[in-house]
Amino acid sequence: MEKVFIPHLFRHERHTLKIPVDGMVLDLETLTPVRGQITVQHQGTFLNVSAAADAIITLVCHRCLQQYNHRLELDAQEVIWLDEAADDTYDGPIELRVDFNDLVESLHPEGHFDAETWLYEQLCLSLPHRQLCSEDCPGLPIPDSQPAVAEETKAIDSRWGSLKSLLEQSE
Ligand SMILES: [Zn+2]
Numbered sequence: 425m426e427k428v429f430i431p432h433l434f435r436h437e438r439h440t441l442k443i444p445v446d447g448m449v450l451d452l453e454t455l456t457p458v459r460g461q462i463t464v465q466h467q468g469t470f471l472n473v474s475a476a477a478d479a480i481i482t483l484v485c486h487r488c489l490q491q492y493n494h495r496l497e498l499d500a501q502e503v504i505w506l507d508e509a510a511d512d513t514y515d516g517p518i519e520l521r522v523d524f525n526d527l528v529e530s531l532h533p534e535g536h537f538d539a540e541t542w543l544y545e546q547l548c549l550s551l552p553h554r555q556l557c558s559e560d561c562p563g564l565p566i567p568d569s570q571p572a573v574a575e576e577t578k579a580i581d582s583r584w585g586s587l588k589s590l591l592e593q594s595e
Contacts, residue, residue: 425443425445425449425539425540425543426539427536427537427538427539428441428443428464428536428537428538428539429536430466430471430506430531430532430533430534430535430536430537431533431534433464433465433466433471434466438465439465439466439467440463440464440465440466441463441464441465442461442462442463443461443462443463443464443539444461445458445459445460445461445462445475445477445543446458446459449540449543449544449547450540450541450544452481452544452547452548453481453482454479454480454481454496455479455480455481455482455493456479456480457479458477458478458479458543458547459477459478459479460475460476460477460478460498461475461476461477462474462475462477462539462542462543463475464537464539469505469506470503470504470505470506471503471504471506471531471537472501472502472503473501473502473503473504473537473542474500474501474502475498475499475500475501475542475543475546476498476499477497477498477543477547478495478496478497478498479495479496479547480493480494480495480496481493481494481495481496481551482494483551483552483555484555485555485556485557485561486554486555486556487556487557487561487562487563487564488557488561488562488563488564488565489564490557492557492558494552494555496547496550496551497550498543498546498547498550500546500549500550502529502542502546503529504529504530504531504537505529505530505531506530506531506532506533507530507531507532507533508532508533509530510530510531510532510535
């Protein structure tokens with residue numbers, strides 16, 4: 425997925441670029457390709473970015489530790505401000521450029537919008553916090569009494585048995 429050169433958005437009808445998505449997104453391991461669409465609209469002082477996408481992803485149940493498949497459905501929308509002060513040379517995740525006093529994402533108006541990284545972040549955010557294979561997941565199975573223990577118990581029982589017969593003989 426190519427990065428979007430922000431000024432080029434003006435070339436599109438209603439300054440809106442629609443990016444079809446059908447494939448893997450960065451290193452997010454999904455069972456099926458991520459399918460959907462990202463819409464980037466230039467609103468002059470900000471970008472209005474939205475995405476609708478879905479994929480099947482394999483998760484591990486927090487309760488029974490079994491793997492299960494989860495349908496990830498993304499419906500995200502975000503405003504990214506265009507700010508001359510934003511550093512366009514920064515090439516990492518968008519989140520990291522946000523300082524604590526200004527929790528609004530911004531990009532340089534002559535910079536690039538990295539649609540794939542943005543989509544990746546949105547998909548990660550949409551992962552369920554509570555991962556359960558089913559609402560009534562019974563949790564980890566309780567192990568059966570181990571044969572070794574059972575054998576030992578039997579051995580003790582037979583010793584008690586011989587002690588008992590000894591006592592019976594002495595009567
Ligand atoms: Zn489970």
